[in-house]
Amino acid sequence: MSQLNAQHGRVGRPPVTSRTQILTAARRLIDRDGWEKLTIRRLAAEIGIGATTMYHHVRDKEDLLFLLIREYADQIPHPQMPDEPRDRIVAATAAIHDALAAWPWAAEVLTTDGFIARLGDSALWLVETIVAGAVDHGCTPQQAVRVFRSIWYYTVGEILVRAHSARGRDDDEQPAYLEAFIAGLDASRLPSLAALGEEWGTLASQDTYRQGLAAFVDGLLAQATSAAPKHR
Amino acid sequence: MSQLNAQHGRVGRPPVTSRTQILTAARRLIDRDGWEKLTIRRLAAEIGIGATTMYHHVRDKEDLLFLLIREYADQIPHPQMPDEPRDRIVAATAAIHDALAAWPWAAEVLTTDGFIARLGDSALWLVETIVAGAVDHGCTPQQAVRVFRSIWYYTVGEILVRAHSARGRDDDEQPAYLEAFIAGLDASRLPSLAALGEEWGTLASQDTYRQGLAAFVDGLLAQATSAAPKHR
DNA sequence: TAGACTTTTCGAACATGTTCTGAAATTATC
DNA sequence: GATAATTTCAGAACATGTTCGAAAAGTCTA
Numbered sequence: 001m002s003q004l005n006a007q008h009g010r011v012g013r014p015p016v017t018s019r020t021q022i023l024t025a026a027r028r029l030i031d032r033d034g035w036e037k038l039t040i041r042r043l044a045a046e047i048g049i050g051a052t053t054m055y056h057h058v059r060d061k062e063d064l065l066f067l068l069i070r071e072y073a074d075q076i077p078h079p080q081m082p083d084e085p086r087d088r089i090v091a092a093t094a095a096i097h098d099a100l101a102a103w104p105w106a107a108e109v110l111t112t113d114g115f116i117a118r119l120g121d122s123a124l125w126l127v128e129t130i131v132a133g134a135v136d137h138g139c140t141p142q143q144a145v146r147v148f149r150s151i152w153y154y155t156v157g158e159i160l161v162r163a164h165s166a167r168g169r170d171d172d173e174q175p176a177y178l179e180a181f182i183a184g185l186d187a188s189r190l191p192s193l194a195a196l197g198e199e200w201g202t203l204a205s206q207d208t209y210r211q212g213l214a215a216f217v218d219g220l221l222a223q224a225t226s227a228a229p230k231h232r
Numbered sequence: 233m234s235q236l237n238a239q240h241g242r243v244g245r246p247p248v249t250s251r252t253q254i255l256t257a258a259r260r261l262i263d264r265d266g267w268e269k270l271t272i273r274r275l276a277a278e279i280g281i282g283a284t285t286m287y288h289h290v291r292d293k294e295d296l297l298f299l300l301i302r303e304y305a306d307q308i309p310h311p312q313m314p315d316e317p318r319d320r321i322v323a324a325t326a327a328i329h330d331a332l333a334a335w336p337w338a339a340e341v342l343t344t345d346g347f348i349a350r351l352g353d354s355a356l357w358l359v360e361t362i363v364a365g366a367v368d369h370g371c372t373p374q375q376a377v378r379v380f381r382s383i384w385y386y387t388v389g390e391i392l393v394r395a396h397s398a399r400g401r402d403d404d405e406q407p408a409y410l411e412a413f414i415a416g417l418d419a420s421r422l423p424s425l426a427a428l429g430e431e432w433g434t435l436a437s438q439d440t441y442r443q444g445l446a447a448f449v450d451g452l453l454a455q456a457t458s459a460a461p462k463h464r
Numbered sequence: 465t466a467g468a469c470t471t472t473t474c475g476a477a478c479a480t481g482t483t484c485t486g487a488a489a490t491t492a493t494c
Numbered sequence: 495g496a497t498a499a500t501t502t503c504a505g506a507a508c509a510t511g512t513t514c515g516a517a518a519a520g521t522c523t524a
Contacts, residue, residue, distance in 0.1 A: 010470095010471085010520085010521080011469075011470050011471070011520070011521045011522070012469085012470040012471025012472065012519080012520060012521075013470080013471050013472040013473070013518060013519040013520050014471085014472080014519070014520060015471080015472060015473090016472080016473080017472085017473090039509080039510065039511085040510075040511065040512085041509080041510075041511090049473075049474085050473060050474040050475075051474080051475095051511095051512095052473080052474055052475075052476095052512080052513085052514095053472075053473050053474060055511095055512075055513085056471085056472060056473075057472095060511075060512075061510095061511065061512090110392075111392040111393050111395070111396040112396055113396055113397045113407065113409075114397075114407060114409050114410060114413070115393075117409055117410055117412075117413035118409060118413070121418060121421065121422070124417075124422055124425065125421065125422065127422075127425065128421075128422040128423070128424055128425050131424040131425060131428075132423070132424040135424060141424070141427065141428055141431070142431070142435055144424070145428065145431075145432065145435040145436070146435070146440050146443065146444070149435075149436065149440060149444070150386070150440065150443075150444035150447065150448070152389070152393075153386050153389035153390040153393060153444070154382070154385050154386040154389055154448070155389065156388075156389035156392065156393060157384070157385035157386055157387065157388035157389030157390070157392070158385040158389075160342075160343040160388065160389070160392065161343050161347075161384075161385060161388060163343070164343040164344055164345055165345045165346075175345065175346060177345075177346050177349055177350060178346060178349055180349075181346070181349035181350070185356075186353060189353065189357065189360075190353070190356055190357065190359075190360040191360070191364070192360055192363040192364040192367060192373070192376070193356065193359065193360050193363060195373065196363075196373055196377065199373070199374070199377075200377065203374055203377040203378070203381075204377070204381065208378050208381060208382065211378065211382075211455070212378070212381075212382035212385070212452070214455065215382070215448070215451035215452045215454070215455040216382070216386070216447070216448050216451050216452075217451070218451045218454065218455070219447035219448050219449070219450045219451020219452070219454070220444065220447045220448075220451070222447070222450065222451070223443070223446065223447040223450070242490085242491080242500095242501085243490070243491045243492070243499075243500050243501070244489080244490060244491070244499080244500040244501025244502065245488065245489040245490050245491095245500080245501050245502040245503075246489070246490060246501085246502080247501080247502060247503090248502080248503080249502085249503090271479080271480065271481085272480075272481065272482085273479080273480075273481090281503075281504085282503060282504035282505075283481095283482095283504080283505095284482080284483085284484095284503080284504055284505075284506095285502075285503050285504060287481095287482075287483085288501090288502060288503075292481075292482075293480095293481065293482090
């Protein structure tokens with residue numbers, strides 16, 4: 001019928017900007033100036049368009065960051081998958097964790113509603129691996145989802161706390177508030193904490209994510225597959 | 233020497249505002265209009281001072297929220313402490329969790345650097361309980377700190393995800409993105425997730441914090457007290 | 465070709481957290 | 495009593511995310 005005039009199949013003012021162009025510029029901006037410098041206005045200026053034009057290609061800044069995550073998520077290397085279901089869960093979770101921890105701006109959107117659901121297929125296969133691993137280990141699908149969610153909370157918390165602690169901590173010196181904290185501990189009311197003393201700072205800065213993850217997975221699987229949950 | 237003229241021991245323009253006055257007004261504002269309405273400008277107007285004056289009594293907004301948390305933390309009821317160290321850990325952690333989850337604005341500062349260290353003694357005794365419980369169960373102090381940190385990450389993650397999911401979800405209806413997510417699942421590549429189907433939404437909205445916490449504590453204690461960690 | 469419709473673009477404006485600079489109101493000192 | 499020091503107060507201004515309304519630049523229809 002009207003295939004003649006439908007040259008581009010489009011009507012309206014022709015766009016001068018594309019979503020992919022925005023994402024490309026965003027990556028360039030992040031790589032060049034650091035992700036803290038990624039503001040809507042700077043990004044728009046980088047492309048050469050008005051700042052408010054951005055909102056026609058992207059719902060809001062959160063959406064922008066999310067689209068970036070989906071792009072990067074495609075690059076997550078598929079880890080070697082062990083035979084044991086339990087080990088597959090650990091490996092897949094660690095892969096997600098390491099990827100997200102490597103993108104500081106991921107922390108900005110990690111807790112948005114439906115983060116998992118808004119993830120692309122490329123990252124969802126890791127979720128699939130976790131759920132399937134739990135089922136393979138003997139969990140019901142319902143239990144498997146619970147396993148995933150619990151692990152997810154742990155991972156999100158670790159990444160967020162890490163992201164907010166890492167800001168401007170280059171050298172080995174302990175931050176000032178820590179010394180005040182330790183010095184102010186009341187040994188009579190908080191004996192265990194006071195006994196730790198300066199060691200708290202050392203221990204708190206160590207990376208124990210994987211150890212905790214392994215313990216969590218073991219605990220969750222044991223809980224799910226014990227026919228009669230411990231009475232006490 | 234100069235004790236005569238030191239009537240109030242103070243020099244300079246007399247303050248018209250006190251920090252406690254600010255905190256009181258902040259609580260009033262939160263109770264009356266909801267915590268989303270708590271802005272620096274509104275709070276200043278509520279007291280009747282200039283907005284920028286606030287920054288003489290409070291470092292920044294994060295600091296303000298933190299001071300509020302310390303106030304509220306005094307009100308955390310001391311839960312009945314069970315005999316078993318393991319159960320004490322669970323009870324203390326759940327007490328912290330429930331308190332923080334009840335203050336939506338707590339989510340804003342939960343991940344700030346040194347959150348624990350900036351907590352008041354009134355909340356620290358719960359941390360003490362957790363660490364002491366782990367030691368009582370047979371952990372070394374170092375392991376006990378690891379136990380606490382792991383649990384803390386899980387708790388932080390749960391609260392944050394919950395806080396960002398709860399926004400404007402009153403009825404039972406599933407959000408739109410969830411339907412799209414489920415419908416878009418590729419059953420051939422994501423069989424477990426596709427098999428769950430609509431059930432994902434139901435399961436994802438259930439409160440499984442305590443169950444996960446129990447499993448985590450058990451897993452952590454088992455890992456710490458097993459002399460020779462499992463070889464595989 | 466003239467208007468209707470559609471899509472994109474963008475400037476103005478707003479709320480917010482925050483910094484800067486200077487004014488105001490006291491006490492201390494001579 | 496004048497001047498200095500000190501502390502508190504507050505207005506102007508900035509960057510940011512974001513909304514609103516209107517202008518611009520096309521296609522479609524009569």
